[in-house]
Amino acid sequence: MSEREITPEIIRSAICSMVEVERTNQGLEVYLPQIYHSGHNVAVVVRAEAEGYLVHDNSYAAMILANLGIPTGKRLADVVQPEVEAYGCRLDGMRVMRRCHADDDLGVAMTLVGCASRLIADRALKNSLAPIHDxxxxxxxxxxxxxxxxxxxxxxxxxxxxxxxxxxxxxxxxxxxxxxxxxxxxxxxxxxxxxxxxxxxxxxxxxxxxxxxxxxxxxxxxxxxxxxxxxxxxxxxxxxxxxxxxxxxxxxx
Known part of the structure; x- marks a missing residue:
């Protein structure tokens, strides 16, 4: 049996089909081709500012942890702060955020915020009390x-x-x-x-x-x-x- 042919177009289409953009009262909510362990798509919010854009995760990762009964206060923020900063992002409370100035930088900014947000949500996988299942x-x-x-x-x-x-x-x-x-x-x-x-x-x-x-x-x-x-x-x-x-x-x- 011959192997199925795979092309760059097939790969690109598969990834792009996972991306959705919706307008909300906070800005544009973008669903990325990344998945939290809960099964939800990683989502970020993009808001235009005077000198560029603010990209943040709307505290979605923190909400996932809170719903699993995992404390999301200052103690956790202090632990994950260096990890979030490694992605070029910062924390505002438990909201992951990053600013960029040029349109060409938006893709990288959204990806980095998404990665840092998922990193926070993955703290649940390290908690033996968290009932993680798909x-x-x-x-x-x-x-x-x-x-x-x-x-x-x-x-x-x-x-x-x-x-x-x-x-x-x-x-x-x-x-x-x-x-x-x-x-x-x-x-x-x-x-x-x-x-x-x-x-x-x-x-x-x-x-x-x-x-x-x-x-x-x-x-x-x-x-x-x-x-x-x-x-x-x-x-x-x-x-x-x-x-x-x-x-x-x-x-x-």
Whole structure:
């Protein structure tokens, strides 16, 4: 059997497909082709200033640690400060940041902030008390096991009513494999709640997906009732232990 041909264009396309840019009230939020151990894409925020740009991680890494019960105060900041500075960045509280002046320097600045942010999040891997597991991979495995691999598309891009583009973790197709019947997203921690709410709200109001079910699955550890009510407004929220039962309904469609 001949080897599959690989080209620079294939590699470039694979990397670029992971990059998303969204406008927020803080600036442009950029999802990089880097992954935290939690399964989330590393994201940085770029804000224009009078003399250039400020790039920061919006304290995402610190939020990941906090959600795992790891203290993120001054003691941790003092420990990671030299490591962050090794990437040419600095800490503001637990927010990783770097400034640059020229447009040509933005790519390097975003990459360095992303690396330093992931370095902080990886402190969880050194903490024996942190329950680290790939919740997203476990969820995708359960979707595939229930409806079959041919009916599941991962990391599929869909558009929202407001023009935003989203990479849905799992798109479940109907039995003819011709149209989507469900969008499935993991809620691995509280950090994901606001992002999934925005995604589902935008998709919900796109007429093209009016009949597509939106399902958010959270770990059996539970999430605060306020967060649960928020997600219930834009889709179905279920526990991971209930997922197989819920997904089995799709085998009939």
């Amino acid at each position: 919740f997203k991979a476990s969820l995708l495995g359960k979707v595939v096991d229930t409806v079959g691999a041919k009916r599941v598309r991962t990391n599929e891009q869909v558009s929202g009513h407001l023009g935003g583009h989203y990479r849905v973790s799992a798109v479940v197709l109907d039995r003819t494999e011709s149209k989507p019947i469900a969008f499935v997203e993991p809620i691995a921690d509280r950090e994901a709640v606001a992002r999934r709410f925005k995604e589902f709200y935008d998709i919900k109001h796109n007429p093209a997906y009016a009949s597509v079910e939106r399902v958010a699955v959270h770990d059996d550890g539970g999430i605060p009732s306020g967060d649960a009510l928020l997600l219930e407004e834009v889709g179905h929220l279920i526990r991971f232990s209930q997922a197989a039962s819920h997904f089995s309904m799709w085998t009939r469609h």
